[in-house]
Amino acid sequence: MAGAFGFKGCQKIRGPQIRNLLEAKDFILLDCDGVLWHGEKAVTGAATVVNSMIRNGKNVVFVTNNCTRPxxxxxxxxxxxxxxxxxLEQIFSSSYCSALYLRDVVKITGQVFVMGCEALRTELQEAGVPCVEEAEDPDATIYNCALAPDxxxxxxxxDDKMTFLKLAKASCYLRDPDCLFLATDIDPWHPLSGGRILPGSGSLTAALEVSSGRKATVIGKPSRFMFECISSQFKGVDPAKCLMIGDRLETDMLFGSNCRLDTMLTLTGVSQTKDAEEYRDSELTTNHSFVPDYIVDSIADFLPAFDEQEEQSN
Known part of the structure; x- marks a missing residue:
C-alpha cells in the first residue's frame, strides 16, 4: 500500500488523502505517548479521532513501549x-507482551529477575510468571546478598529505583548462558517538560549488556513480537491493511518497517520532519527503515475525514 498516494518517504497528507488511506486500512496501530497524550494532557482532538475510528468499525490497537503501568x-x-x-484487549504494552513471551513462547520454568518498576512485575504475576522477591535490606551488597537459585x-x-546492587545481581544471573536476557524496549530517553529528559529502558539495558557481555532480546518496538501478539489475538490481521502511527522514527517507524506496515509520523512527539528527511536522504540504506510513508501535524488531522463521512451518511 505504501506509495499509493505518492512515493514512499515523508509524504505530508491531509483531507481527502487521509480519508482514502483510512478507508484502505482495517487495523490502526497507535503509539500513545506523544501521539495521543503528553503526560496527563490529551493531544487536542485525539480522543475524538480514536473514538470515531472505533465507532466506524476500525480495529484500533495501542502499541506502547511504556512499561510503567499495567x-x-x-x-x-x-x-x-x-x-x-x-x-483492555486493545492495549499491547511492552510489559504485557514480555509476560506473554515468557509464558507462551519460552514457557519459563524458573523465576524471572526483574530490573524494572512494580507495574512490570504486576503484568508478569498476572500472567502466572514467577518473579524473584527482593528483600529490603539497606546494608546488602553484592558481596553478601542472597542470589535466587532458579x-x-x-x-x-x-526502573526509577535502579540501584547498583540490582545491576550487579542481574550481571551475576546472566553469567549462566541458559539464563535468558530480555528487555521490554530499548528507548534511550523520554522527553519531560522544561527541556529535561528521563533515561529510558534502553539506557539500563545498555549498562547490563556491557556488564554481562551479552545482548538482550527486545520484546517491544521495534521488535516484530508485538505485532505477532496482535496477530495472535485478533483475526484477519493483514500487514497490507495496517497503518502504524507513531512519533518516534527509531521505534515506531522502524517497527512498522520491520512488520511491513504502512507508517505515519505525527509531529506532536519526539521526531520531526527534518529528522525523517535526513534518514530518507541518507546514503545508508539501513536508515531508510526509519522513514515514514506519511506525515501529519497531529492525529487531529484525521478529524475532517470523519466529518466528511458523517456528511455523506446524512
Whole structure:
C-alpha cells in the first residue's frame, strides 16, 4: 500500500488523502505517548479521532513501549482523558507482551529477575510468571546478598529505583548462558517538560549488556513480537491493511518497517520532519527503515475525514 498516494518517504497528507488511506486500512496501530497524550494532557482532538475510528468499525490497537503501568491502569487513563471506547484487549504494552513471551513462547520454568518498576512485575504475576522477591535490606551488597537459585531469565524495563546492587545481581544471573536476557524496549530517553529528559529502558539495558557481555532480546518496538501478539489475538490481521502511527522514527517507524506496515509520523512527539528527511536522504540504506510513508501535524488531522463521512451518511 505504501506509495499509493505518492512515493514512499515523508509524504505530508491531509483531507481527502487521509480519508482514502483510512478507508484502505482495517487495523490502526497507535503509539500513545506523544501521539495521543503528553503526560496527563490529551493531544487536542485525539480522543475524538480514536473514538470515531472505533465507532466506524476500525480495529484500533495501542502499541506502547511504556512499561510503567499495567494494562488495567492504561484503561483508566484512556477513560480519564476522554478515550471512552477503549477496552483492555486493545492495549499491547511492552510489559504485557514480555509476560506473554515468557509464558507462551519460552514457557519459563524458573523465576524471572526483574530490573524494572512494580507495574512490570504486576503484568508478569498476572500472567502466572514467577518473579524473584527482593528483600529490603539497606546494608546488602553484592558481596553478601542472597542470589535466587532458579533464575531462568532477567528482564529489564524502566526502573526509577535502579540501584547498583540490582545491576550487579542481574550481571551475576546472566553469567549462566541458559539464563535468558530480555528487555521490554530499548528507548534511550523520554522527553519531560522544561527541556529535561528521563533515561529510558534502553539506557539500563545498555549498562547490563556491557556488564554481562551479552545482548538482550527486545520484546517491544521495534521488535516484530508485538505485532505477532496482535496477530495472535485478533483475526484477519493483514500487514497490507495496517497503518502504524507513531512519533518516534527509531521505534515506531522502524517497527512498522520491520512488520511491513504502512507508517505515519505525527509531529506532536519526539521526531520531526527534518529528522525523517535526513534518514530518507541518507546514503545508508539501513536508515531508510526509519522513514515514514506519511506525515501529519497531529492525529487531529484525521478529524475532517470523519466529518466528511458523517456528511455523506446524512
Amino acid at each position: 494494562r488495567e491502569k492504561y484503561v483508566h487513563k484512556f477513560s480519564r482523558l476522554g478515550f471512552t471506547d477503549v477496552m 533464575v531462568k531469565a532477567v528482564l529489564v524495563g524502566h
